[in-house]
Amino acid sequence: MDLKATLQTRFGFSAFREGQEAAIRAALEGKRVLLIQPTGWGKSLVYQMIAALRGLTQPQKDFTNATQKAENIKGAFECAAPVQGKTLLVVDDVYDSGATLKEAGRILKQAGAGRLYAFCIARTRHRGDL
Numbered sequence: 361m362d363l364k365a366t367l368q369t370r371f372g373f374s375a376f377r378e379g380q381e382a383a384i385r386a387a388l389e390g391k392r393v394l395l396i397q398p399t400g401w402g403k404s405l406v407y408q409m410i411a412a413l414r415g416l417t418q419p420q421k422d423f424t425n426a427t428q429k430a431e432n433i434k435g436a437f438e439c440a441a442p443v444q445g446k447t448l449l450v451v452d453d454v455y456d457s458g459a460t461l462k463e464a465g466r467i468l469k470q471a472g473a474g475r476l477y478a479f480c481i482a483r484t485r486h487r488g489d490l
Contacts, residue, residue: 361388361413370412377402384409392440399453399481404460411436426457433463439471447475455480 363381367373383395383406397403408420411433423429450464461478468476 363409366409366413370418371405371409373405380406384413388413403453407436420456420459426459429457429459430462433459437464437467439467439473443468444472445474447477448473449477449479451479453481454484455482456484 363384364376367376377397379395379397380402383393387393387406387410393406395403395406404420408418412418418432420429420432423432448468450461450468452461452464455461461480465476465478
């Protein structure tokens with residue numbers, strides 16, 4: 361699988377940032393992946409590329425409203441670890457429409473997670489926000 365060609369044609373980038381390609385390859389091989397990168401480093405590109413390669417999503421930036429983003433991200437996540445009854449913190453660097461957090465939360469709840477908390481570093485401001 362030519363990840364670099366997909367990166368260029370589907371996402372418009374010429375090179376991966378440190379850690380992205382390894383994380384994508386590991387996830388595609390069915391391994392558990394924990395990727396911790398700074399805000400703006402491209403963590404969302406990792407799960408979006410995995411989902412795109414599986415035929416599930418397009419880049420979230422391509423969509424202009426919350427409904428489109430929610431539909432696009434649907435099915436992009438899976439829970440590979442036991443979470444039954446556990447209290448979990450779901451972290452997202454930037455909260456925009458909430459679609460990513462909602463879908464991740466939905467999958468975790470389906471897998472039996474107990475309480476879920478969300479933590480975001482920043483929030484996108486939209487026209488009309490106070």
